Amino acid sequence: MPRILLVRHGEVDGAQLDAEGWWGPARDFSPLSAVGIQQAKEVGQKLRDSGATRIISSPLTRALQTAAVIAAETHLPLTAVEFDLREWLPDATLSWRTAEAVAAVSDFHLHNGEWPPGETRTWEPQSSVRRRATQALQRQSALNNTPFIAVSHSMLIESLTGDLGIEHCGVRELDQLPVADTGTILLPKPAA
Numbered sequence: 691m692p693r694i695l696l697v698r699h700g701e702v703d704g705a706q707l708d709a710e711g712w713w714g715p716a717r718d719f720s721p722l723s724a725v726g727i728q729q730a731k732e733v734g735q736k737l738r739d740s741g742a743t744r745i746i747s748s749p750l751t752r753a754l755q756t757a758a759v760i761a762a763e764t765h766l767p768l769t770a771v772e773f774d775l776r777e778w779l780p781d782a783t784l785s786w787r788t789a790e791a792v793a794a795v796s797d798f799h800l801h802n803g804e805w806p807p808g809e810t811r812t813w814e815p816q817s818s819v820r821r822r823a824t825q826a827l828q829r830q831s832a833l834n835n836t837p838f839i840a841v842s843h844s845m846l847i848e849s850l851t852g853d854l855g856i857e858h859c860g861v862r863e864l865d866q867l868p869v870a871d872t873g874t875i876l877l878p879k880p881a882a
């Protein structure tokens with residue numbers, strides 16, 4: 691497996707979406723803030739000599755914008771958008787509000803990222819995040835066995851590394867993928 695540099699996206703500016711009342715997955719349209727753009731430039735400069743040959747990204751705006759800034763700084767191509775590198779789902783009905791998402795994060799951490807035995811939750815278990823992320827990184831590794839940068843999200847990086855509290859534009863290195871969990875990946879369900 692090639693060396694993979696996992697990068698969390700930069701700080702987000704949600705002011706316009708807040709003003710317009712957007713919520714749930716629509717929040718994923720939020721661009722980077724000025725600070726987030728600077729964070730992406732700085733990490734891009736640090737990654738110039740990383741040995742990476744390409745960049746892949748989550749499809750969400752904050753990750754794609756971070757990947758584009760890193761690509762400009764490193765002169766590396768952004769070669770793929772991987773849907774399975776998307777953010778953790780705080781509510782599989784795709785109908786959450788900010789307070790509900792914050793509560794889901796607390797419940798997620800209270801239960802170490804997994805549903806309690808015999809119970810279900812609306813949030814995506816960590817094993818589902820790890821499984822889909824591992825599959826995406828395996829697909830990219832099979833296409834080209836050279837080191838690459840993968841721009842994604844805190845919960846996804848946490849699921850692969852065990853590191854908690856990944857800072858904006860924080861970098862974590864993988865030289866091997868975790869053993870993929872078995873079972874299904876949690877997919878969105880229509881709201882009842």
